[in-house]
Structure formats: structure tokens, C-alpha cells
Amino acid sequence: LASRIASSQLYALGVPELVAKDREDYVRIAVKLGTDREYLSQIRAKVWKARTTSTLFNVRQYCADMERLLHKMWKRYADGLPPDHILSDRDALDSDERMI
Structure with missing residues (x-):
């Protein structure tokens, strides 16, 4: 259930690319976020922008x-x-x- 909630929240934030399909995908995403500063910056920018439009922040x-x-x-x-x-x-x- 927790993964479904997190998935819904990530979609609502406009970052569906962070939804892992399985354990290997989860590790791949985590490693990319931890090692690719440009990718991390892009994700942060998307989430920051979503603060003004997403109901998660309203x-x-x-x-x-x-x-x-x-x-x-x-x-x-x-x-x-x-x-x-x-x-x-x-x-x-x-x-x-x-x-x-």
C-alpha cells in the first residue's frame, strides 16, 4: 500500500520517472539520484515548481x-x-x- 501511495504522490508531483517498477529499478533510480547531480537538480526543479500547482501542497x-x-x-x-x-x-x- 505504501508504494501505491508514494507512486500516486510522485505522479501528482510530475515526476513519474521516480516510480520504480521493481527492486532493480528502485536501485537504479537511487544510484542515479545519488551520483548524477544534473539529474538530481532537474528532479528538484520539477518538485519545486509543482509546489504551486499540485494539490499535495494545497x-x-x-x-x-x-x-x-x-x-x-x-x-x-x-x-x-x-x-x-x-x-x-x-x-x-x-x-x-x-x-x-
Whole structure:
């Protein structure tokens, strides 16, 4: 679960290249970050820039989105529906944009 959360956060920050597919990929990424100063600088710049656009750094928006998701989960439960994947409104918009 922790790796899925980290993966989601890295995608939200615009650095999907840091998501390791397996242990070997993890080591490759770690070594590159530790030895390639230019690469590390590029990654840092991307994350720094993401502070102004990513909801990970917007606590109010993040909390509002989380509240909406919890409400959707509770409504499914109260309606007697089984557990299922639930997308945030933002996720639904993002997937629509990817389809265009």
C-alpha cells in the first residue's frame, strides 16, 4: 500500500520517472539520484515548481477532496452497495483530459 501511495504522490508531483517498477529499478533510480547531480537538480526543479500547482501542497484543497471521497464511500455503504473503486472528481477530470 505504501508504494501505491508514494507512486500516486510522485505522479501528482510530475515526476513519474521516480516510480520504480521493481527492486532493480528502485536501485537504479537511487544510484542515479545519488551520483548524477544534473539529474538530481532537474528532479528538484520539477518538485519545486509543482509546489504551486499540485494539490499535495494545497492543504485546503487536499482536505476538501478527501472529505468528498469519504462522503462518497459512506454513501455507498449507507446505500448497501459493495466496496468499489471510487474516483475523486479531479481524477475523473484528469482521465477525461487524457482521453482527448
